[in-house]
Amino acid sequence: MNNVFVYGTLKSGGEVRGLNNFGEGASIVGKAKTQYPDYEMADLGAFPGVFLKGEYHIQGEVWEVDDEVFGQLDGMEGYPEFYNRQVIHTTQGKAWMYFLEGAEYDKYKGIRGDNVFEEGDTLVWQR
Secondary structure: OOEEEEEOOOOOOOOOOHHHHHHHHHHEEEEEEOOOOOOOEEEEEEEEEEEEEEEEEEEEEEEOOOOHHHHHHHHOOOOOOOOOEEEEEEEEEEEEEEEOOOOHHHHHOOOOOOOEEEEEOOOEEOO
């Protein structure tokens, strides 16, 4: 089993891609945020992206997923060509998080858009 930190369309209630729609292969651990304020978030339109070079916590959820769902997530997230991923520290323990880097970082850095909200030292994506 793999713990994954999600912060956008994969969160509970996501109509199209919410992990709550994945059946027995995914179960929620709980609401969470990144333990360290090392991130930035951009609104990419239909979904958000997170960058490792920032000064904010990110709000989201931690899910436990089996290897099959984890593989499906890699495909959905375009790993490793679009999103990359690494294990981070969250308030629910360690978990994988998908993030943007390279050309995507340069293209989207600083675009908060209409769906990224600042709540103190934490960024939240709501749509």
